[in-house]
Amino acid sequence: MAQTGTLTHAVEEYLEAIHRFASAREGPTTTGLAEHLDVTPASVTGMLKRLADLGLIAYQRYGRIRLTPAGDRLAHAIVRRHRLAERLLADVLEVPLDQVHDEACRLEHALSPDVAGRIADKLGDPELCPHGHPIDAQADDRTMSLLDAPKSRALVVVRLENESPEVVRYLADQKLLPKARLKVRAREPVGGGVVVEVDGERHTIGRELAATIRVTRPRRTSRT
Template structure:
């Protein structure tokens, strides 16, 4: 188990070296709000553990072992930022601070669910790229886990993950009905002969044509 402080350092170095080069000790100190002396001490420790390589007067760079951990933490951090900004509406800077604290406690499972729920965002609110997860499946395959409304059986509940529509009017119509990302939908009945599907959103029953419903991508509740 890697300590939180190690994760924090590795992430900062990852941030600083993302575009290549090495991370200067002063920059790391600034980013973490600590003194350069304590950074130097920590870097030496991390180098000893094989996470980073350090060249005096040049800076620190991640080694494969450190990079793996750093990438994962950066991914969690940026996903959380996206979540706090998009889904919760927290201001970007406040979101950043909170994400810094939350990222260490976030399980891999939660991280995957978060990514799926937000439909695989590629960048964080600051515009930085969100590293891909380590799983063997591609994002497209992973996205296909989301089902169309008509693929869900009667009696199940599912959460809208995202909407796929080329037609803005149709999209707005369906959004206005309350089919927004994150909303829980109970599939009550599927009417025969390609008829509509009757769903329930928070006590409101809606009959929705199949083709219209297939604009919705849902993740079935387990």
């Protein structure tokens, strides 16, 4: 029933993708996974069967997709390796943030538990990846989507749910990376865009994009 070393790259990719969907509170769907992984829905169905056979997901035809405890443990380990790789790339090798995710996607499958542990040691057990996602299991999530954030209150960006290079580059331009302080100034009457003020400047963030930015009220604890 699936040893750690036994997993193929494809299996790891799927587990990670399912985990990401689940964490994002969107139930993973065949089509959603297909888009995320850039394969056809038919291929996803095939792999879901295999994952079910391996005891990594609970699933029946046309049914809901959920990780089993075993699958969840593995997925966590993979995501952890991914995020540690991101920190190594960003902090040690100074890879530009918008490239960090894609590079880490390849590295995560090549990191042994031992090397992952050493990265964590070297970097002083970082808590967050460069996009603001927790590296180890998180208990509670006090963040909200920028879309739901209250107007005129001090907010701070916690993490970006969308790590694609274009999105990260765009948000870097707008100074909307994790730890950035901002306020919501207005919401567009149609389309639901959000007008934010960052660094004294105002930008409008489209609805879909705003939904992927998680923010919170500033904690007195962290003030650079």
